[in-house]
Amino acid sequence: xxxxxxxxxxxxxxxxxxxxxxxxxxxxxxxxxxxxxxxxxxxxxxxxxxxxxxxxxxxxxxxxxxxxxxxxxxxxxxxxxxxxxxxxxxxxxxxxxxxxxxxxxxxxxxxxxxxxxxxxxxxxxxxxxxxxxxxxxxxxxxxxxxxxxxxxxxxxxxxxxxxxxxxxxxxxxxxxxxxxxxxxxxxxxxxxxxxxxxxxxxxxxxxxxxxxxxxxxxxxxxxxxxxxxxxx
Numbered sequence: 064x065x066x067x068x069x070x071x072x073x074x075x076x077x078x079x080x081x082x083x084x085x086x087x088x089x090x091x092x093x094x095x096x097x098x099x100x101x102x103x104x105x106x107x108x109x110x111x112x113x114x115x116x117x118x119x120x121x122x123x124x125x126x127x128x129x130x131x132x133x134x135x136x137x138x139x140x141x142x143x144x145x146x147x148x149x150x151x152x153x154x155x156x157x158x159x160x161x162x163x164x165x166x167x168x169x170x171x172x173x174x175x176x177x178x179x180x181x182x183x184x185x186x187x188x189x190x191x192x193x194x195x196x197x198x199x200x201x202x203x204x205x206x207x208x209x210x211x212x213x214x215x216x217x218x219x220x221x222x223x224x225x226x227x228x229x230x231x232x233x234x235x236x237x238x239x240x241x242x243x244x245x246x247x248x249x250x251x252x253x254x255x256x257x258x259x260x261x262x263x264x265x266x267x268x269x270x271x272x273x274x275x276x277x278x279x280x281x282x283x284x285x286x287x288x289x290x291x292x293x294x295x
Contacts, residue, residue, distance in 0.1 A: 069135045069166045070236075071243055074268040076261060079138040079162055080104065084126045086135070097123055104139075129163060133244075136164040140247075140261075144254070160249035160258055162265075169242045174235040177242065178203040181233045192229075199234060201269040207231040208259075210252070228252045230259060232266045243269065 083100055085093035100122070101115040129137055140162055145155030171177045178196060182205045186194045192209025208230050215223045232245040247262045 069241075070239075070272060071135070071164075071166065072268075072270045073136075073164065073245075073265055075138065075162065075265055076140070078142050079140045082122050082126070082137040082139060084130055084134060084137055086130065093123075093126075094119075129165070133165040133167045134163055135166055136162075138162045142254075142257070158249070158251040158254045158257070160247055160251070160254075160261075162262075163244075163246045165244045165246070166236075167242050167244060168240060169235070171235050171240045171242065174237055175203045177235040178205050178233070181205045181235075181242070185233075199232075199266055199269065201234060201271060202237055204232055204234040204266065207233065225250055226252050228255050228258070230255075230262050232262060234266070234269060237271055245269075 080100075080103070083093060083096035085096070088096065097119045098115075101118040104118060105111045105115050126134075126137065138161070140160040142158045142160070143154035143156075144158050146152045169177065169181075182194050182196050185192075185205065185207045190207075190209045190211075192207060194208075195206045197204050197206055208228070211227045211229065213225050213227065215225075217223055227248055227250050229246065229248045231247075234243040234245070236242065245262060245266055247258055249258055
């Protein structure tokens with residue numbers, strides 16, 4: 064169970080690899096956390112140092128933006144598709160997604176009214192997509208599903224386009240003027256139904272308030288964890 068200082072707890076699947084946000088640590092400690100993350104992500108091969116450096120720089124810059132927006136958790140999900148559970152048959156492909164959990168201030172006189180207001184705002188907003196009010200164990204919530212398209216200009220001319228799908232769950236805090244936002248995004252749009260189920264499972268584990276530190280503690284990653292990309 065992931066426990067944040069924001070007074071909310073939730074559980075994620077083991078395929079998610081937490082990305083440091085630098086919360087509660089100084090600059091040097093954050094740099095070391097990011098170095099360890101890049102090392103765990105790419106492995107220790109010397110020829111991959113440029114990729115590790117790029118990963119450190121990219122996620123460090125992203126962390127600053129996310130924290131400014133209220134993020135309390137950020138992770139990269141790497142999900143093998145196909146193959147066998149025992150590893151005798153390799154996966155056919157790998158699907159990737161990003162997961163961000165953030166806490167935002169909002170007028171929240173009553174969670175049900177707040178959820179209804181969020182749903183109406185999202186439905187009329189510029190992002191479009193589908194909006195649905197739902198009920199979770201932690202309270203009333205809103206699901207928002209939307210797509211987007213990004214275009215990059217290539218050096219040799221022409222363009223490269225990439226489509227993304229974004230799934231959000233907005234969950235007002237009970238008795239506080241705050242809202243929890245779970246956001247999962249992926250370029251693997253063909254896996255939409257899979258990621259809807261994954262985010263639904265996470266949302267079902269959300270609990271507000273202070274938990275039992277012994278039962279909710281997250282074990283520190285063991286040193287020398289193999290790269291999640293090593294098998295693919």
